[in-house]
Amino acid sequence: MIDLAKLPLSITSFSEFCDRGKIYVDKTDLVADLAKFDAPIFLSRPRRFGKSTLVSTFHELFSNGLDKFQGLKIVTDNLWNDRTYNVIHLDLSKIKEQSDDINFNETFLQQLDDAFIHSGYEKILNEEIKTPARYLDIRFNQKDISGLVLLIDEYDAPLTAVMGDKGEFERRRRVLSNFFSTIKAYSGKFRFIFITGVTRYSNTSIFSAFNNIKDISFNPAYGALVGYTQEELEHYFKDYIEYAAKALNRKEKTCKYTYELILDELKNNYDGYSFDEDNEWHVYNPWSILNFLSEPQRGFKPYWLDTGGAKPSLLVNYLNTFIDKKVKKTELIDYLNLEFTKVTSVAELSPSIVSIEDE
Structure with missing residues (x-):
């Protein structure tokens, strides 16, 4: 039987990880x-x-x-x-x-x-x-x-x-x-x-x-300094992923959920973050992973977004202040179009996100 109390949900102190026997990646x-x-x-x-x-x-x-x-x-x-x-x-x-x-x-x-x-x-x-x-x-x-x-x-x-x-x-x-x-x-x-x-x-x-x-x-x-790599996910949380499959099968009265299917769904929902310039490392968002594993019967919810972790405060504040004053809605819509972004050169996109100057 797994111990859900070992999942380090809302724990940030290294000392607390050790003292309370939490899983530390x-x-x-x-x-x-x-x-x-x-x-x-x-x-x-x-x-x-x-x-x-x-x-x-x-x-x-x-x-x-x-x-x-x-x-x-x-x-x-x-x-x-x-x-x-x-x-x-x-x-x-x-x-x-x-x-x-x-x-x-x-x-x-x-x-x-x-x-x-x-x-x-x-x-x-x-x-x-x-x-x-x-x-x-x-x-x-x-x-x-x-x-x-x-x-x-x-x-x-x-x-x-x-x-x-x-x-x-x-x-x-x-x-x-x-x-x-x-x-x-x-x-x-x-x-x-x-x-x-x-x-x-x-x-x-x-x-x-x-x-x-x-x-x-x-x-x-x-690139893997924070977040969970695929290897870390399977090494530290294997038993919890197996438990998640059983919990979802039990809730939905089915037998379709397997270890492999849960891994696929975790990748579909919580993977895809890469922060290094060579795109060498992909990491899972820890907050989403830990929330799902603690209550798998709730399904694959967007935990990071729901709790405000993913809210881009910088962008939201900027848009609320400057939309249609310095940034036109039509320009914003262009940048939200994936095909437009794909064909826009890195040279045009990259300098604007290296640092924030003045306004």
Whole structure:
């Protein structure tokens, strides 16, 4: 009998995976490879694809070493022999909301101070410190700090949330720009910097300040860094796929569902995502796979879309603001036509999606 409780639905913490005996799809060979880099690293992926779990894995590795990695590739293949470090872990998706009583600069400051305190440093935030950039200046000049690991998840969430508000967007962009410029100025203080996001805003100073940043978003070597490959799906979830076939047969009073048929349907519904420029790797969306396997009798529902994970907030906000002002509906319809896209050259399509500048 399978244990549905082992499916890591809504779990992003690596430590929680271990402590609660959840299924962890082992990508620690790639984690070890990336963790050896000195240059800042940036990864862009859609929401609910595993970015936060990846960031949490880095957090556990750098802060506590290999204690919870026993049995994983990073240990069995002897891929890691580094020491532990103080980790500053920021999740900017938690401070993207906007209201009259919420100030992005202040909430960012508080999260930054909390992250340092959580890593063992004393509290320094006071009314004299007005910006995250100033906070870093004081923090790094007050005490001899070095060898820090900086992890920033969903760096772009606060910007995407206010695309329709030009003034607030610019205020937040300026805060982030100054923050990353200051990080660059103190780059010698950091052992490792890893940043994730859904898209790439060129004017936040991540990509201008960090002239040595390594963008692995389209690198084939890391095409399977998040998401489940076909091999991983069948290796880690074989018993659950067999259970799904039985559950659907039982519900529909049939015997047509087999292991192979479930695999075909999973591919038809949840496969097809490829993020690397060589189209070498195809991965399944983890959120959809885990939701289906936890309740297979419900059928192959579009879980990712239904829960908002696939909602392209950037595009929706843009269209709501600029449709028929800067983008005509007729032009949009052309781009939604598959045949038009097929015959349109890569040179025409690609530059517009590399980064987001200004409007």
